[in-house]
Amino acid sequence: MLSHLNLEATELRLGLPGSDDLPSTNKRPSPEDHQTPPAPKAQIVGWPPVKSYRKSTAAAKSAEAESGMYVKVSMDGAPYLRKIDIKLYDGYSHLLTALEDMFKLSIGEYSEREGYKGSEYAPAYEDKDGDLMLVGDVPWEMFMSSCKRLRIMRGADARGLASAQH
Amino acid sequence: MDQDHKKLKESPFPCEGLEKVLSFIDSHKDRSSASLVCKDWYDAERWTRSKLFIGNCYSVSPEIVARRFPKIKSVRLKGKPRFSDFNLLPQDWGANVHAWLVMFAKVYPSLEELRLKRMTVSDESLDLLARSFPGFKALSLSSCDGFTDEGLKAIATHCRTLTELDIADSVTVDIGGGWLSCFPEGFASLEILNFASLQCEVSFDALERLVSRCRALRVLKVNESINLEQLQRLLVQVPHLTGLGTGSFMQELTPRQYEGVQSAFSNCKNLQVLSGLWDATSLYLPLVYGACASLTFLNLSEADLRSGELAKFLPHCTSLRRLWVIDTVGDKGLEAVGLSCPLLEELRVFPIDPYDLDNRQGVTEVGFLAVSRGCPNLNYVLYFCRKMTNDAVATIVQNCPDFTHFRLCIMNPGEPDHLTNEPMDEAFGAVSKTCTKLRRLSVSGLLTDMAFEYIGKFAKNLETLSVAFAGSSDRGMQCVLEGCPKLRKLEIRDCLFGNAALLSGLDKYETMRSLWMSACNLTIKGCRLLAKEMPRLNVEVIQDEWSDETHANKVYVYRSLAGPRQDAPPFVLTLGGEDI
Numbered sequence: 001m002l003s004h005l006n007l008e009a010t011e012l013r014l015g016l017p018g019s020d021d022l023p024s025t026n027k028r029p030s031p032e033d034h035q036t037p038p039a040p041k042a043q044i045v046g047w048p049p050v051k052s053y054r055k056s057t058a059a060a061k062s063a064e065a066e067s068g069m070y071v072k073v074s075m076d077g078a079p080y081l082r083k084i085d086i087k088l089y090d091g092y093s094h095l096l097t098a099l100e101d102m103f104k105l106s107i108g109e110y111s112e113r114e115g116y117k118g119s120e121y122a123p124a125y126e127d128k129d130g131d132l133m134l135v136g137d138v139p140w141e142m143f144m145s146s147c148k149r150l151r152i153m154r155g156a157d158a159r160g161l162a163s164a165q166h
Numbered sequence: 167m168d169q170d171h172k173k174l175k176e177s178p179f180p181c182e183g184l185e186k187v188l189s190f191i192d193s194h195k196d197r198s199s200a201s202l203v204c205k206d207w208y209d210a211e212r213w214t215r216s217k218l219f220i221g222n223c224y225s226v227s228p229e230i231v232a233r234r235f236p237k238i239k240s241v242r243l244k245g246k247p248r249f250s251d252f253n254l255l256p257q258d259w260g261a262n263v264h265a266w267l268v269m270f271a272k273v274y275p276s277l278e279e280l281r282l283k284r285m286t287v288s289d290e291s292l293d294l295l296a297r298s299f300p301g302f303k304a305l306s307l308s309s310c311d312g313f314t315d316e317g318l319k320a321i322a323t324h325c326r327t328l329t330e331l332d333i334a335d336s337v338t339v340d341i342g343g344g345w346l347s348c349f350p351e352g353f354a355s356l357e358i359l360n361f362a363s364l365q366c367e368v369s370f371d372a373l374e375r376l377v378s379r380c381r382a383l384r385v386l387k388v389n390e391s392i393n394l395e396q397l398q399r400l401l402v403q404v405p406h407l408t409g410l411g412t413g414s415f416m417q418e419l420t421p422r423q424y425e426g427v428q429s430a431f432s433n434c435k436n437l438q439v440l441s442g443l444w445d446a447t448s449l450y451l452p453l454v455y456g457a458c459a460s461l462t463f464l465n466l467s468e469a470d471l472r473s474g475e476l477a478k479f480l481p482h483c484t485s486l487r488r489l490w491v492i493d494t495v496g497d498k499g500l501e502a503v504g505l506s507c508p509l510l511e512e513l514r515v516f517p518i519d520p521y522d523l524d525n526r527q528g529v530t531e532v533g534f535l536a537v538s539r540g541c542p543n544l545n546y547v548l549y550f551c552r553k554m555t556n557d558a559v560a561t562i563v564q565n566c567p568d569f570t571h572f573r574l575c576i577m578n579p580g581e582p583d584h585l586t587n588e589p590m591d592e593a594f595g596a597v598s599k600t601c602t603k604l605r606r607l608s609v610s611g612l613l614t615d616m617a618f619e620y621i622g623k624f625a626k627n628l629e630t631l632s633v634a635f636a637g638s639s640d641r642g643m644q645c646v647l648e649g650c651p652k653l654r655k656l657e658i659r660d661c662l663f664g665n666a667a668l669l670s671g672l673d674k675y676e677t678m679r680s681l682w683m684s685a686c687n688l689t690i691k692g693c694r695l696l697a698k699e700m701p702r703l704n705v706e707v708i709q710d711e712w713s714d715e716t717h718a719n720k721v722y723v724y725r726s727l728a729g730p731r732q733d734a735p736p737f738v739l740t741l742g743g744e745d746i
Contacts, residue, residue: 046252046659047634048550048577050520051309051335074447083416128524148524 069144075103075121075152086144092136099123103152110136115158122158124151134158184210194219216240221679223261223285224704227728228269238274240304241266245285247682247722248632249657251309254684254720256710258735262286262312264294265733271298279304279330286310292317296324304330304358311337315366318345326350329382330358343368343391346376354379360387362411362442367391378403387411390444394419394427394453401430410434410457412442415450415469424453432456441465448475455482463488467516473498480506488512493528493550500533504540512546513537517577520550530584531558538565545603546571553584554611559593560600569601573608579635579660582612589613595620598628605652608632618642622649630655640667647671657682665692668721672696675703680724688718690741696723697741704730707739 069086082102089095096107108119115134116122123135126149135143135150188210191197194217201211217240220226245261263285270277277299287310295302302325307313313336321331322345343366349356356376361368368391377383383404388397392413401407419427434457443454446469458464461483467490471479476491476499486507491499493515503510515533519526530553538544544566554576563569574593582588590611597604598620605627609617613636621628622645629652637643643663646653647670655678664687675681675696690707697705707713708720730740 044579044660046249046254047579048517048520048575049249049252049632049634050517050550051251078418130526 071125071147071149073099073102073150073152075105076154076157078103084150086147091140092143096123096135099150099152105152107152112137116155120155121152122155124153124158125149126151181206181210185214188214192217213237218242220244222724222726223263223266224728224731225679225724225726228266230727232269232273236273237276238270239276240279240281241270241274241277242281242283243285244283247657247680248284248655249659249682249684250284254659256708256735256737258286259708259738260286260731260733260735262288262291262733264288264291267291267294267298275299276301278302279306281306281308282310283308284310286312287317288312289314289317289320293320296320301327303327304332306330306332306334307336308332308334309336314340315342315345319348322346322348323350326353327355328353329355331356332358332360333363334360335363338364338366342366347372349376351375354381356380357382358385358409359383360385360411362387362389364389364391370396374399374403380404383407385409385439387441388413390414390442393417394450395423398423398427398430401434405430405433406436407434408436409439410437410441411465412440412444412454414444415447415453416445419450428453428456435460437461439463439465441468443469445469446471448472448478451475451479455479458482460485462486465490467492467514470494470518471499472496473502477502477506483507486510488546490514490516492516492518493526494518495529496527497529497533497536500529501536504536504538507541509543510537510541511543513541513544514546514548515550516548517550520577522552522577528552531555534558534562538562542566543568545569548573548575548608550575550577552577552581554581554590554593555583555585556588556590556592556596557583557585559590560596563596563600567600568603569597570603571606572597572601572604573606573632574610575608576611579610580612581610589616591616591620595624598624602627604628606630609636610634612636613642614638615642615645618645622646625650627652629653631657633658633661635660637661637663640664640670643667644670647674653677654679656680658684658686660685662687665689665695668692668696669699672699675700675723676725678725680722682720682722684720686721688721689716690718690739691716693718693721694741702726705741706731706734707741709737709739 070083071086073082073084084098086095089098100107105121106119107121107123108116110116124132125135125147127133127146128148132151184207188200191200197211197215201208212234213236215235216237218231218235218238219242221244223243223245243263243266246255246259249255250259261284263282271294275298278301280295287307292313305321318341321328341364343364346368368389370392377386377400384407386400386404386407387409388411390413394415394417397413431454437457438460440454440457440461443466462485464483464486470492472494473496476495480502487509489503489507489510489512503513515529517528529551534549535558538561542565545568547569554574576590583590591614594609594613594617597607604625607621607625607628609632615638618637621631628650631646631653640663643658644667646656653674663683668683668688669692671681693705693707697703702725704724704726706722707718708722710719713719730742734740
């Protein structure tokens with residue numbers, strides 16, 4: 001957009017330079033267009049002005065995308081957090097086995113209708129919108145891209161989650 | 167008048183007396199004023215100055231400095247323009263400290279302190295530093311780059327009387343942790359050690375031994391590689407710390423370990439500054455409560471706390487004056503700040519999600535208002551948000567009229583008042599009018615020339631102004647240049663100000679430290695005109711992929727006694743007036 005500069009740009013008028021050309025940065029997906037992914041937000045170099053000694057955060061994020069998708073995992077009642085790389089797992093059963101090993105617990109069988117019935121713990125996750133969802137409800141690929149944080153909940157609490165979603 | 171003048175000449179003030187008096191003056195601004203009185207005072211001042219402050223390393227040369235000041239013990243030197251922090255400056259732009267160090271080694275062998283900001287520092291330079299000054303005490307590298315652990319090893323190995331090593335927020339991607347093990351066994355003089363931004367592990371053994379030897383240690387800021395158990399072992403050695411940066415809180419503790427860590431913190435009765443706290447959760451945050459009674463500065467900018475966690479934490483910090491948080495605390499968290507921190511003077515709120523990838527709410531005008539109601543002494547704010555209103559800002563400055571630093575960053579460029587959809591002009595008008603002590607201002611949101619009219623008309627003490635995605639015509643910038651008598655630094659990006667605006671400041675730039683303009687409407691021709699009219703300014707155009715034969719995309723203008731840069735890389739075009 002900057003290569004289209006001309007003298008008219010110095011004319012008195014309200015609005016940003018080249019504002020006709022700027023992609024909308026305020027698009028938030030409304031409930032209606034759940035099906036269509038939100039428009040990719042235009043990233044402006046060096047904006048917002050946040051310092052990062054870990055190189056630019058954008059660079060760090062893209063590096064992360066190449067190397068791994070780390071999410072924090074917490075377990076109700078346990079005083080510590082773990083971090084795992086979801087990219088290492090090729091599906092739900094692989095992930096759940098790993099979680100069982102890591103936290104020394106049993107998770108049990110998943111069914112679409114009843115969630116993780118009959119087990120002491122059930123895995124849930126926080127998605128991009130901040131909602132708490134039961135692990136397993138969406139296709140694995142979608143889960144990988146929308147999972148922000150994992151939470152191993154007590155079975156009783158998770159049952160509420162399962163029934164709320166169905 | 168003549169009679170008095172004669173009297174003065176007859177009984178001149180003895181210069182030894184003058185030198186004695188001047189030796190008590192620390193402030194470089196006062197010394198500068200003193201040096202302008204007359205030749206005798208200029209001489210007395212230059213012989214007694216021991217602390218050197220250079221705000222722009224290119225405004226003067228090492229030779230000029232060496233000629234004027236014979237006895238310097240402490241140097242503060244700043245390099246790149248501030249927007250280099252946000253990747254707007256290409257690599258290898260300059261501000262290399264080496265030539266300065268070569269001069270210092272020759273002329274100031276008793277140098278004790280070196281504090282650099284935004285400079286490139288090579289390992290070779292650090293090695294030269296380590297070997298050239300036998301009494302060297304304090305090294306502080308803020309936002310610097312260019313060095314690796316080799317350079318730090320040289321410092322650790324050779325600086326026998328080192329009291330301070332602070333690598334603050336320098337670029338540490340290439341730096342390993344081996345240097346920490348290089349302090350000799352007999353070395354015990356360290357008082358301040360800050361390696362919080364180091365991304366590599368250090369040897370905990372070496373660190374523990376170092377800390378146990380340095381009985382005068384008062385500030386220790388470790389990096390994320392140090393866990394809670396290790397931190398406890400350190401704290402037990404130095405409970406008298408006044409400044410602490412913890413390591414990571416992400417560790418499983420047994421109840422016994424928990425008690426041990428908690429007790430170690432409780433024994434730190436002198437803590438004034440606390441930072442670090444990576445991955446602190448609500449279960450482990452209470453560990454630090456016992457250390458917080460005398461805390462004046464709490465830096466939570468690495469801990470993404472929720473509102474509840476912050477609300478529980480703050481009542482333990484009854485003396486708090488400065489608070490840095492991440493916007494995950496939300497407006498609710500800021501309400502807790504307003505309720506719990508009546509003595510607060512400085513608040514900084516950083517965004518967890520600056521690029522808006524996760525659609526996080528962050529904070530809004532509600533939180534800011536709540537803080538202003540509860541904290542009337544607020545004088546410094548840095549606030550990142552996505553929504554703001556003119557009314558809120560007007561109310562905020564009514565509640566807190568003493569702002570000296572007001573930095574508001576509404577993260578979406580050109581965002582209007584989210585309730586009225588109007589430009590944010592009135593907000594910054596209110597700030598300029600009400601905050602008579604305002605020295606630094608960063609504006610954001612949708613702004614017309616009106617905002618700049620207000621600033622030019624009312625902000626009479628303004629020294630630093632940062633502008634982005636704003637203004638409606640050249641007049642905006644002109645209002646500021648003509649209106650703000652104390653303006654020293656002006657940094658502008660992505661605005662439509664053009665040559666006319668640039669040239670309206672002809673008389674101004676020699677009274678300022680520097681002007682930065684990027685992605686505005688400047689042409690090479692306009693910049694050349696400025697260079698021609700003002701030969702004592704360096705007018706530099708940085709050529710990048712957006713530049714062409716006419717468009718000057720990145721322009722840096724600054725006054726200089728040293729003439730054009732000798733070390734300019736090929737992509738920096740220094741404009742002289744001759745070739746118009």
